[in-house]
Amino acid sequence: MIIINVDVMLAKRKMSVTELTELVGLTMANVSQIKNGKVKAIKLSTLEKLCAALNCQPGDILEYRRQ
Amino acid sequence: MIIINVDVMLAKRKMSVTELTELVGLTMANVSQIKNGKVKAIKLSTLEKLCAALNCQPGDILEYRRQ
DNA sequence: TAAATATTTATCGTAAAACAATAAATTTTT
DNA sequence: AAAAATTTATTGTTTTACGATAAATATTTA
Numbered sequence: 001m002i003i004i005n006v007d008v009m010l011a012k013r014k015m016s017v018t019e020l021t022e023l024v025g026l027t028m029a030n031v032s033q034i035k036n037g038k039v040k041a042i043k044l045s046t047l048e049k050l051c052a053a054l055n056c057q058p059g060d061i062l063e064y065r066r067q
Numbered sequence: 068m069i070i071i072n073v074d075v076m077l078a079k080r081k082m083s084v085t086e087l088t089e090l091v092g093l094t095m096a097n098v099s100q101i102k103n104g105k106v107k108a109i110k111l112s113t114l115e116k117l118c119a120a121l122n123c124q125p126g127d128i129l130e131y132r133r134q
Numbered sequence: 135t136a137a138a139t140a141t142t143t144a145t146c147g148t149a150a151a152a153c154a155a156t157a158a159a160t161t162t163t164t
Numbered sequence: 165a166a167a168a169a170t171t172t173a174t175t176g177t178t179t180t181a182c183g184a185t186a187a188a189t190a191t192t193t194a
Contacts, residue, residue: 002111002118002125017170030153032171041151041181043108044069051069051131058069059126064118084141097182099142108152108180135194142189152179160171 003063006035009054023053070130073102076121090120 010020017035021028026046033039034046047058054060077087084102088095093113100106101113114125121127 002115018168026152027154027156028170029155029172033152036171038172039152040112041108041110043152043180045107046152047129048069048131052133057126057131058129059124062114062125062129064115064124066119085139093181094183094185095141096143096184100181103142105143106181110150110181113181138191138193140189140191142187144187145185146183148181148183150179150181152177154175154177156174158171158173160169162167162169164165164167 001065001067003065004034004037004039005061005063006050006054009056009060010035013054015054020050020053024049068132068134070132071101071104071106072128072130073117073121076123076127077102080121082121087117087120091116 006020009015010017017028017031020035021031024031024046026049034042034050047061050061051058073087076082077084084095084098087102088098091098091113093116101109101117114128117128118125
């Protein structure tokens, strides 16, 4: 399974969902769903915005775990 | 921008596109497009299959580069 | 270098899913 | 308890993956 670790990065950056939302320019509902792994796909443009806002790499946000 | 490094992983694993296609169970046309960065989004289920087939992490496949 | 094989590109159609807008529910903070 | 933040839910629109297929191109092999 693929795990989304946006929450981990938010904690590291001491950033709120509201703040992240402003930076990426999506609706808060949307950001919340991504953060909580409620999406089945992700646009690369969105991943790019997340990486830019959180100053990190896709690998910091996405994780693969067997089983 | 987000760069897709499936080609790098294929080289590391000495694996062909045909072989990868069989492992992930998508059409070859599709795998080829992903490999060559011709997609604008990716399903997490597909990313998962790629990671499993290439025995790697999302971070090995996806890379964020500024500008 | 000709043939075979592998890969890429293109087109069309369908299904999946992001995302916006909005509102309500829930949780957290003050 | 009130305010603020976050999550969840609903509906509609738009985007895009992905399949099927075929053609074009590139690569490998005999």
